[in-house]
Amino acid sequence: MVEAAPETPAPPSTAPRPLPGRVAVPMAVAAGLTQLLAFPRYDLWWLAPVSVALLAAAVHRRRARAGFGLGLIAGLVFFGPLLEWTNLHTGMLPWVLLFVAESLFIGLLGAAAAYASPLVDRHRWTWPLLTALLWVGQEAARDRLPFGGFPWGRLAFSQGDAPTLRFAALGGAPLVTFVVALAGGLLVAAAWRRRGVPTVLLAAGALAVAAVGLLVPVGGGAGDKPVRVAIVQGNVPRLGLDFNAQRRAVLENHVNGTVELAGRVTTGQERQPDLVIWPENSSDVDPFLDPEAAAAISRAADSIKAPILVGAVLRGPGENEVRNAGVVWLPGQGLDESRMYVKQHPVPFAEYIPLRTIARMVSKEVDRVRSDFVAGDAPGVLPMGPTTIGDVICFEVAYDGIVRDTVTAGAGLLAVQTNNATFDESEARQQLAMVRLRAVEHGRDSLMASTVGVSGFVRPDGSVEQETGFNTPGVVVADLTPRATRTLATQLGYWPEMVLSGLAVAALVAAAVIRRRRLHSGPGAGQAPLAPQAPTTSTASDEAGGTRSEAG
Template sequence: MVTMTEAVPAVPAVPAQPAPRPLPARVAVPMAVAAGLTQLLAFPRYDLWWLAPVSVALLAAAVHRRRARTGAVLGLVAGLVFFGPLLEWTNLHTGSLPWVLLFVAESLFIALLGAAAAYASPLVDRHRWTWPLLTGVLWVGQEAARDRLPFGGFPWGRLAFSQGDSPALRFAAVGGAPLVTFVVAVVGGLLVTAAWRRWGAPTMLLAAGAVALAAVGLLVPVGGGDGQQPVRVAVIQGNVPRLGLDFNAQRRAVLENHVTGTVELAGRVTAGQAQQPDIVIWPENSSDVDPFLDPQAAAAISRAADSIKAPILIGAVLRGPGENQVRNAGVVWLPGQGPDESRMYIKQHPVPFAEYIPLRKVARMVSKQVDRVRSDFVAGDTPGVLDMGAATIGDVICFEVAYDGIVRETVTGGAGILAVQTNNATFDESEARQQLAMVRLRAVEHGRDALMASTVGVSAFVDPDGSVHQETGFNTPGVLLTEMTPRATRTLATQLGYWPEMVLSGFAVAALVAAAVIRRRRPGSPQGSVDAAPSAAGAPTTSTAEAR
């Protein structure tokens, strides 16, 4: 018997959809370069703050769906383009090698950011709404690491420090610099999400989200609230005989410049041409002759204090405590009495490879320039909270203004006014203006009147809303005088302290863990993408070699 078998029609095979690809390398590399360039233009001296989120968006798009190591390379490219010119002032008097080592080291953190963003791409592809938030927390996490590593970190070039004229600056009063960085990066994430071709998220809605963030920034209250009795504060910018590393070769001339500026102000007060100050601030390095060991230096400073009839916060380099050791100090000098050693601040964060040399023997193998630092600066261990009679000053010295905790501790310790003593004679005006941008953020962050006193400029007063007035020129003497209001109230940012940064960095770690889980479950594509159809993502399909 013959069994007839009914024929079953064949089901046509569904062709496998290729995994979505990243942007072509010929596009991604120029985008990484553009990311670094636009970030540079957001900072002083260019001050095109609105380019900061554009920079974030360009880098996010360039690394999306790439392997982590390729994302790291693109991040490194962006970092080199940004940090090289931003930190160019470090090579003016020390040669190129220290500058190159510094900006390459800083760029490695942007490389790490690029690798993390690339690795987290599957999370974005699965949950498209996460891209702005992911971008924000990864930027905060990157800056948190860079602010601490290595040798205590170097927080220069944080996104938050580019936002002096932006509505985003107001977020500093809520969550400090980390929250400002987060907001700027979220706006960048919104931009890249809206611009990514043929994504399902409505572009107009995402653009509205960016506008809404800016509007919220304008509504955040800033200012110190009710203050105490205003005090008159004078800043003396004495200038130096010449710029450069050897500016203090004529230390007595630098000291005499600041004495002369103070005595001249006293003469104007006597003549009725200026009001009597309650407090006088001199900059860092205004007395590199140790006045505790040199009677002539002490007599010159006393002459200035006696003539102005007000306490002077001087910037002094003090010998000791050990052999070949010095301290960078702010010392309160009283008229008719001299220095009050109980009112003295020692800089807590000396700059590695500039004020002290870690691993000196190894460093000397890299560059003989380390021998210029003959004596290592010793760090202090207490915040710069100085009672100057009319007001309590929160003193931070030079680069310390970039470190969140050092500034915050002066406010929680009772400081009613922030004073940044700095010496910009070894650098240039771009460095001074980058530093002034940090002072602006700190004023908003803590709701305090603030000032920057520089040997050569830029010196200025800053209000609690971040506005700047009586800004001096560079490489010129100057005397500033204004009323400042001490305040005791604390902003939410001051009260929260490190919590915003810790929470946002924690979310960054959680996002990377979530991406790892997705990658483990969906190991199919080289990029670990979870999107099935390239048309849903809109990125062009390229060869694997080009995509990577």
């Protein structure tokens, strides 16, 4: 009888492994939560790189569909609370559809990062760079798709109080996002890596990336003679969608606020302003067609003896069409039709309704938008008194090109007219964070004028002055310095985003090449088969240790 040879145990697998699912899912949840806390109203900006690192670690070495699922989880945890202000008056379903749609992009980011894992495993130094490039590419897509995109929640908009905000002067919001995500990539590489570059050096590198921002010069350089600017925040009778039903009261609030300011100027309590900014929707009564509205605005302009930028809703040009506009009203002359800006990017499903029949199935609130807003086709460059204002209306401040076009067309100051009466204070503060980035990006004194708050002035270093409260009337006045200089970010325009997004695509192509080579070569291809051989204890221990080291 021949005895069977004893089975030789297979050597332990050295194939790289992802983190266990029981670990990866909580990490994805934590990624969404920490990203949320980085934004206003929490403003824990330093958590943004931590969020990036958590998601990068959770999806590493997973299949693309698993990476998509983990990214989607992180996106839902982040965008749900961040955009909660959209459900205050329109119901739950539109809010859910919006934040789920935005979360899909984070899901695609997770899928792309998971797919590119072989590139990271082959060239570990690429992990921070790859992470940063994929974040920029994800935001570039989300800023444009669908219906012109919705850029809310970009990493760059969480950095209002951070040294990384200063990178906006070099490459705008895309570069700020890149730097924040690069720091996150260094953190995950530090936490994962056991060999090669010491962990402490990678962690120090993440801190250094942020600290370098302190060396970036900001401030806009020399400017023209300062001009005195007043913001009138008239407030509304009540918050919510019904504020439009009180549009004459809203107009009167802003007229009265301006007249009261004029009274303080007359008595010497306040210096004479050179120009006055009213917010979006400060006159939802068309002053072109309504003599009473025109007379009320003229009364305000004549009393303050300065031009007023009025946020007005204008009828036309076609039937059932309206325009969201900023119009210049001159004292003693009235409306100057040659100085008018029409909002270029009306908000879909709010200012106009695409696919109206389908949208009505989602929420009957769409019928409140009886007339679709028509988009303008020119940047908001408006001469006002001694300077030229770059006018941007409401959500347009989130779009890089719209703001940049006002500066390249000659704006010395930036003004963001907005109406936050249909939302809440968190939305207003998220918007103010965007104004802060734009001020640094283009080296311009800037302001945000809101119907209900928050309003205030922003300097070219991103600092905020004379910030008003929410849901309260207020008038604030400051000296602002118009500038004609252009930052590097202004001069480069779209190039930083285009280059970084292109490199993200190139990285995914490189990952695809590595995957293809692995598929065709297979483990041990081209080598003579080896007889089964039991590894020594030390070898098995080393291999297992190596597997544990690579998996972190």
